[in-house]
Amino acid sequence: MAIDFNSKYAKRIKLDNVEYNMFDVKKAASDSGFALEKLPYCLRVLAENVLRHGYGDSIKSFKAWLQNKTSEDEINYLPARVLMQDFTGVPAIVDLASMRDAMQVLGGNPLKINPLIPVDLVIDHSVQVDSYGKNDSFAQNVQKEFERNNERYEFLKWGQKSFKNFRVVPPGTGICHQVNLECLAQVVHVEETEKGNFAYPDTLVGTDSHTTMVNALSVLGWGVGGIEAEAAMLGQPLPMILPEVIGFKLTGKVAKNITATDLVLTVTEILRKKGVVGKFVEFFGPGLDSLSLADRATVSNMAPEYGATCGFFPVDDETLKYLTLTGRDKHKVKLVEEYAKLQGMWREDHQAVYTDVIELNMDNLEPSLAGPRRPQDRVKLSDMKNNFIEALPTFVANADINQKHKVGNGDYSIGHGDVVIAAITSCTNTSNPSVMIAAGIVAEKASKLGIKSKPWVKTSLAPGSQVVTEYLSKSGLDRYLDNLGFNLVGYGCTTCIGNSGPLESEIEKVIKDSELAVASVLSGNRNFEGRIHPFVRANYLASPPLVVAYAIAGSVYIDLDKDPIATTATGQKVFLKDIWPTQEEIKAYMSSCVTPSMFSSKYKDVFRGDKNWQNIQAIESQTYDWKPSTYINNPPYFVDIAKPKVALNDINNARVLALFGDSITTDHISPAGSISKTSPAAQFLMSHGVSPAGFNSYGSRRGNHEVMMRGTFANVRIKNLLCAGVEGGVTINHLTGQQMSIYDAAMEYKKKSVPLVIFAGKEYGTGSSRDWAAKGTSLLGVKAVVAETFERIHRSNLVGMGVLPISFNSGVTWKSLGLKGNEEISILGITDDIKPYHPLKCLIKKAGGNNETVDATLQVYTDNEVEYIKHGSILGAVIKSLK
Incomplete structure (x- = not known):
């Protein structure tokens, strides 16, 4: 939408003899009858957004919000830019390429399908930990990454050449959220227009839920599905209801042996219990004065884990300090300060109005982990041993905690609770120098005592940017990490996304044959079932120094507060406290080893890539030349694009594809990790000449709908209650009574033109912003998902793919209705007049012939979403609007 430079709120400012246009949101608020300073800071950014884009009287919605501390008003949000990672970005670019074909079919100009706002895609999810614990592990893993993903990377190179406003950050640079924080984010976005420079708040949406990390830098952004991101790229506003904003007051200080990880795991536990799904969280209070921006980033990163849309920190001196540390242009840093103070976006002591307020005294924080299945399940370090003992029966019935099993011809044995993966990984913590240096100090102290990691532990270091290895090298701590097996394996998400790679074959054999419940400890943000490794059942999130500690201990069946972590060659018992760093030691390394020049040099040629990337060839063209590929395939979303739109109708006589309980995640629905050799996806790949060694992962094959359809609901730990006592993606085909894979059953139903529904409990779709969880659901023929509650992004993705999200009224659930799954289901009241x-x-038709009618509500929240349902998808609606 064009900016109205004649608006009475347009003004010009001059800084260092450079002029900038801006919109005076404080004056607009005053004219609308309210003080901008009373709004939470995150809503001030949204207020400027709707003002700048000229959405009528939308600014008055913020006055109504102040009066009620909540709102039902809908606004249109247009972010300044879009951020992608390659797992979610590749299918989004595939969709854009397919949309160009569709536009050609409709007789329109394919070049209209082009990003209208800047889009950055960072390739960070494809590197796997095949090699580890060696000096050349990084080189080996990079080589395998390019061998496996060459087709994907060729496609992205084509996209980079053929789409405007689209840049690709090559593999080996870092994790998208850390690269965003350290380089791409500007806080104040400057756009060159025909009227000169225009300054406004840097905002974004991202195709990864941890886009929220940049909220720590006062850049408002959150994760959306790929299909929503595509709409934003094409200039479509993202409709949203003005959210409730929970104020989170921080007091006290993080001190002594406490890390930012302990803080965020505590915050996550508190906010999950509070219930903040669909809400904004904003941090305030005197405690912010003692939090570094990297610490804030750790907290903002895990907003999806505590359920919020975002976790926002306002601009203050720490923001400017971080921008300077990371080598940002001095003039731009001054502009951030000037703009924030002029627009009422600079953090002040007085309190804004919040929907509700929570308080945490950081003096009372304790060392913590989270697990063994969910990031919100915090465990005190002192309770870890008991936590695993209590969880063990849920993994393995009648398990003997003390029984050990010899591994191959080695000189060691493993049992329940032994740590087989210890990974320093993920944007959450690798962006924070304090915890990375702390991990190095633990390794240093251990090494000097002659202590090693246990031989059954797969250790890895996968930083979020090249700056991390730069300051670890300058400090000399890298050699101690190497000594414990934490050699560099790659710059990417690795273990946190499920790219942990294989365990030693002898270890995998013992785990499988003896049905062991082994553990992983990782510095990530996700530990859902089946995500980290298919053979690892207990997964714990921890700070990087604790990851090193557990690699040394070799088991979670230990009380690190009381039990020795290891014994030296001379028989000396060593405790965790003996190798834990002091705050003074950490600060000394940070002050001498983390410098602005490191950031400037490492990001100087951020889009250049290494020789592997530079050697990839691609041809620029209007439309993509689709070639036979098991990675990239033209999806079938627009097959009927030229046909007249069909009116909405009731769903009649649908069958139940699955009955699910609570907390079904997007990892359950659309796994990103390894492809099981017995799965429908494996059968498809083998039929196309791909050997198991070349399967790669579901995440890497998201550009091929044939693989992803077969991977939908294929998580090895998913439990479809239609098949009681069975794990994995199976169901009952009610047409035959047979148990079969969910994919095969869905295809049988499709042949008979039988629509499908899914029933689920609370928090359906919790997890990453994984658009394939909705795309796969749609392509399987599922017309509606009836759940008690939906996770924000997944509900939106379902709508974007034309799948109806529905909830029963008055607390009714599928369990309270006594559903068995063999019923026929009709959803009535679906017409073109839906709102x-x-x-x-x-209408539930039970097997015995009895019918029951239950009231339900369509969980479609805005008029725009109604249009997406009417067009069958958000992409269909966008194409028709652009033609």
């Missing part, structure tokens, strides 16, 4: 929160009827 947000439309009332529906669910």
Whole structure:
């Protein structure tokens, strides 16, 4: 939407003889009858956004919000830019390429399908930990990464050449959120227009839920599905209801042996219990004065884990300090300060109005982990041993905690609770120099005592940017990490996304044959079932120094507060406290080893890439030349694009594809990790000449719908209650009574033109912003998902793919209705006249012939979302609007 430079709120400022246009949001608020300073800072950014884009009287919605501390008003949000990682970015670019074909079919100009705002895609999810614990592990893993992903990278190179406003950060640079924080984010975005420079708040949406990390830098952004991101790229506003904002007051200080990881795991536990799904969280209070921006980033990063849309920190002196540390242009840093103070976006002592307020005294924080299945399940370090003992029966019935099993011809044995993966990984913590240096100090102290990691532990170091290895090298701590097996394996998400790679074959054999519940400890943000490694059942999130500690201990069946972590060659018992760093030691390394020049040099040629990337060839063209590929394939979303739009109708006589309980995640629905050799996806790949060694991962094959359809609901730990006592992606085909894979059953139903529904419990779709969880659901023929509650992004993705998200009224659940899964289901009241929160009827035809009608509500929230449902998808609606 064009900016109205004649608006009465347009003004010009001059800084260092450079002029900037801006919109005076403080004056607009005053004219609308409220003081901008009363709004939470995150809403001030949204207020400027709707003002700048000229959405009528939307600014008055913020006055109504102040009066009620909540709102039902809908606004249109247009972010300044889009951020992608390659797992979610590749299918988004595939969709854009397919949309160009569709536009050609409709007789329109394919070049209209082009990003209208800047899009950055960072390739960070494809590197796997094949080699580890060696000096050349990084080189080996990079070589395998390019061998496996050459087709994907050729496609991205084509996209980079053929789409405007689209840049690719090559592999080996870092994790998208850390690269965003350290380089791409500007805080104040400057756009060159025909009227000169225009300054406004840097905002974004990202195709990864941890886009929220940049909220620590006062850049408002959150994760969306790829299909929503595509709409934003194409200039479509993202409709949203003005959210409730929870103020989180921080007091006290993080001190002594406490890390930012301990803080964020505590915050996550508190906010999950509070219930903040769909809400903004904003941090304030005197405690912010003692939090570094890297610490804030750790907290903002895990907003998806505590359920919030974002976790926002306002601009203050720490923001400017970080921009300077990371080598940002001095003039731009001054502009951030000037703009924030002029627009009422600079953090002040007085309190804004919040929907509700929570308080945490950081003096009371304790060393913590989270697990063994969910990031919100905090465990005190002192309780870890008991936590695993209590969880063990849920993994293995009648397990003997003390029984050990010899591994191959080695001189060691493993048992329940032994740590087989210890990974320093993920944007959450590798962006924070304090915890990375702390890990190095633990390794240093251990090495000087002659202590090693246990031989059954797969150790890895996968930083979020090249700056990390630079300051570890300058400090000399890298050699101690190497000594414990934490050699560099790659710059990417690795273990946190499920790219942990294989364990030693002898270890995998013992785990499988003896049904062991072994553990992983990682510095990531996700530990859902089946995500980290298919053979590892207990997964714990921890700070990097604790990851090193557990690699030394070799087991979670230990009380590190009381038990020795190791014994030296001379028989000396060593405790965790003996090798734990002091705050003074950490600060000394940080002050001498983390410098602005490191950031400037490492990001100087951020889009250049190494020789592997530079040697990839691609041809610029309007449309993509689709070639036979098991990685990239033209999806079938637009096959009927030229046909007249069909009116919405009721869903009649659908069958139940799955019955799910609570907390079904997007990892359950659309796994990103390894492809099981017995899965439908494996059968498809083998039929196309791909050997198991070349399967790669589901995440890397998201550009091929044939693989991803077969991978939908294929997580090895998913439990479809239609098949009681069975794990994995199976169901009952009600047409035959047979148990089979969910994919095969769905295809049988499709042949008979039988629509499908899914029933689920609370928090359906919790997890990463994984658009394939909705795309796969749609392509399987699922017309509706009936759940008690939906995770924000997944609900939106379902709508974007034309799948109806529905909830029963008045606390009714599928369990309270006594559903068995063999019923026929009809959803009544679906017409072209549907509106947000439309009332529906669910007619249940039970096997015995009895019918029951239940009231339900369509979980479609805005008029725009209604249009997406009417067009069958958000992409279909966008194409028709652009033609």
